[in-house]
Amino acid sequence: MTKISLLIPTRGRPKILNRLLESIAQNTQNLANIEIILYIDEDDKSHEEIRSQSFTLTIKKLIRSKATMGACNTACFKESTGDIIILLNDDVVMRTANWDRILTNETSKIDDQIYLIYPNDLFKQKKLPTFPILSRRTCELLQDPFPAAYKGSFIETQLFDIFIRLKYQGFDRIKYLDNVIFEHMHHRLDKAALDQTYKNRNRFGDDFTFVAFTNQRQTQTKQLIRAINKQPITDDTFKNIIISAAPKDCFSALSLFYKNFMADKSLPIMYRSYLFYYHCVRYLAAKIIKTQADTA
Known part of the structure; x- marks a missing residue:
């Protein structure tokens, strides 16, 4: 069983x-x-x-x-x-x-x-x-x-x-x-x-971790495809992934999201657009909440 x-x-x-x-x-x-x-x-x-x-x-x-x-x-x-x-x-x-x-x-x-x-x-x-x-x-x-x-x-x-x-x-x-x-x-x-x-949970604490793991997800997808096609499996190691802090300005954040989501042609366009929009909204929400907390 x-x-x-x-x-x-x-x-x-x-x-x-x-x-x-x-x-x-x-x-x-x-x-x-x-x-x-x-x-x-x-x-x-x-x-x-x-x-x-x-x-x-x-x-x-x-x-x-x-x-x-x-x-x-x-x-x-x-x-x-x-x-x-x-x-x-x-x-x-x-x-x-x-x-x-x-x-x-x-x-x-x-x-x-x-x-x-x-x-x-x-x-x-x-x-x-x-x-x-x-x-x-x-x-x-x-x-x-x-x-x-x-x-x-x-x-x-x-x-x-x-x-x-x-x-x-x-x-x-x-x-x-x-x-x-x-x-x-x-x-x-x-x-x-x-x-x-x-x-205790930081609602926005993992947003830029997800961004940083884009390349790993691409590699893991290829690994699954190799397995499905019964091809040799590689021993991929995922080390030294640098997780950046949230960009201080909106332009830098938009550029980062565009590069990692909108420009990622291994994803369907509708999902790319969703990820871009979703992370932009969350970035702005996090900034607003932080500003309110700092001025409270």
Whole structure:
């Protein structure tokens, strides 16, 4: 049987995490094929309240030093053994019964096991794979699927970008499961309180990390294409990626976004335009918020 690994970094949310674990236990058809890898900061004593023994679940706790979201997911992946890898947040509730059977039925249709599948989170829905699902083989081919440089966001966007590039080259391996609900209980939807974990996140902290990883995403796409075409796989290493600070002036920011997005012909024009517009808006929003904070 196909084994599924759920990677879940968590901090200071034992009640929310217990809610997720309960929903997994209630809605999974074959719990024996599920493993849960939790990344918990070593200074977070709230993990003692996690009711892992109350559920018939295989749970491994990684209690380690505080790290970025990318590093947490990478550590969880290295400890996992599943054929299918799912990136989750703790503020999720699984709503679909037998979701694991639906998922494995989908993955069994893909001979080379190169795919990006994602459920309906009732927030971003089809627009973004908030909770990306990859095969272990895909993760290994990408070599650095969850870059440690990402502090708290953009990992799903990084993966989506790679698979949009792949689709643009004629290999559509993206599958959205509208009927599989992993509900994102986010505070922006008034489904949760704005707790300290949310407050600690720098909303714009990973924007220029995503920009800096453009070349890596191009290389990773080529790696997947080689694998699909059954060509030799290269041992690419991704080092010395320089992540620049946000440009001080709008002209420099626009130039950077144009170079990395609009001028990137390995992406479809509509997606290039979206990335350019999206990052311009976020850059301006960050500047406005900073100005307001400085003058408050």
